[in-house]
Amino acid sequence: MRGFKRLVSAAGHAFTPHSHDSADKTDAALESSSRGMRVLAISFAALMITAVAQAVIVAFSGSVALLGDTLHNFADALTAIPLAIAFSVGRRAATRRFTYGYGRAEDLAGIVIVLLIALSAALAGYEAAKRLLDPQDVRALAWVAVAGFVGFLGNELVARYRIKVGRQIGSAALVADGLHARTDGFTSLAVLAGAGGAALGFPVVDPIVGLLITVAIVFVLRDAAREIYHRLMDAVDPKLVEQAEQALAAVSGVRRVGSVRLRWIGHVLRAEVDIQVDHRLPLIEAHAVAVEAEHRLIHDVPRLKAATVHADPDGPAAAEHHAVLLAHRQYSSITDVLRVDLDVTGTPTPQ
Template sequence: MSGLGARILDWLGFGSRDHAVHGHDHGSGAHGHTHGVIDATIATTDRGIWAIKWSFVILAITAAMQMVVVVLSSSVALLADTIHNIGDATTAIPLWIAFILARRKPSPTFTYGLGRVEDLAGIVIVVIILFSAIVAGYEAIERLINPRLVTHLGWLTAAGIVGFLGNEAVAVFRIRVGREINSAALVADGYHARTDGLTSLAVVIGALGVWLGFPLADPIVGLLITLAIFGIVWQSARSVLTRMLDGIEPGVIGEIRHAAAHVPGARLVDAKARWIGHRLHADIAIAVEESLPVSEAKKITTALEAELFEHMPALAAANIRFASADAGHRHGHAHGEHDGHRH
């Protein structure tokens, strides 16, 4: 295949890539074991970039088609929807940059890598959505004060339907891929696109109101769309800030407890977890019988590690340590961080 053809396929996400295989030894002696696995970070970020590229293309085409009808019809409702679709397409840019940066290997400064840049991208996305809401709101209020004749109602209706279909396609795409790679930013953006689709249908309602002889229906719908966008701003900001403050879903700790319950001899004392990008890192303290030999205690931690990765595909690393039963005292032995990757 020609170099240009290969680059095109690579851009679309279908090109071949050499996924690095790495092995690392955990511990020594009887506990020593080696994992040789494909680094899941490469696969997931490639998949994320692929989703973002196609989302951008679909929304850009949708917004361009709607903008033509905005010029023809002078509809402020469609203008608000188009501004939001343009803003939504623009959100692909910070997400794209974030996924690319997340692929960089850890460094002496960023020892966990740059996965957290996805949270920063989420903040940028919230700001973009907020800006689009302010612009759309201003235009809607201005049109309420200074009404203008809305024409080409048939085209206006068609543009609203196109906006709904384009956004729903992007929503399904982003949510599906976001769940595959455990990216909160991508899933949130998918639900955001789904809400956009519903606001696009509101444009059709506005066109119907104008057709029935109520010209203010168009700017009123534009204002309602603006309020919906502000709602998305609040929802997205809350989700992103939760991740940035190391918040996790309640079910995560429940899964850790469930995994620990499957390991005889291990009693969970404490469990903490946080997301770094779309990868989960856990710190776990367990209590075992103090009379157990060190080799047997290590077998328990190995079994627990296996259960954790089995129950939690998004888990990237588990740091397991021994603690006293009352969690008030640590025993001096620490089970080093086991870095495992899942597809």
């Protein structure tokens, strides 16, 4: 009866309009990278035009608030370069040395982005502090105000574009870069405040706004560094783990769900999971349960590209199926030890 149900399920799957063929997966990954490259090229051009226009106005206005915003816009535009390199490298096929492929190049690009943001913060802060100690009149206030508004508009358009496509292709780096651009837009609006203060006869407002922009850049730097740290440490949203556990528990033949481990490699997820099945199942049927578990994970967990599913026998009572491995395993906490014992016997044994 169980074999008949699996046959019906397989037949239904065959007529369902989707595919998990390796070539289809490769095509999807390449398409995602291609879309990311297009976004980076267009946003790079838009931000460079914005920053160059602002730099011209900085040259004849002397506004350090606008200078800080211009430097930040240049830095934001330049973040497209390491990301583009990462997308390009990430297209390479896995090798015997890089068995998971080159998706981690996005994390390396993230480190470069963090360093560029830090450099823009340092330059903006230095110029603002120098001008605060030696105040100077700001000229062409109307043009400074226009440049601030142009900076806001350019950054907001780029932010929306990056965030939209980043979410569609599952690139956290691209989404984070879009949020970075949106923050830049709001710092551009702060330039208007500096121009307004100078117009009212308070030139000191301009370097003060420059310092405030520097503080805003530092907050962006903190958030970006935290995102990259999480990626480097293989952190994932706990909700994704819950989704994976629920998907596995719903698979026919899975008695219990063991450990679930997820990690981002570029803009796709990979999983390693343990499940418990009836110890009386023949090898072929136990394998079929594991295959269905992977299939369900790919469908139910967003951006999951592949999963390694390990099936443990659930029983008989008091059996220790991992006895030969216990001396080689190192556990980080007592809960891990109990988890292994529960996986195999259903009751914890003293350690």
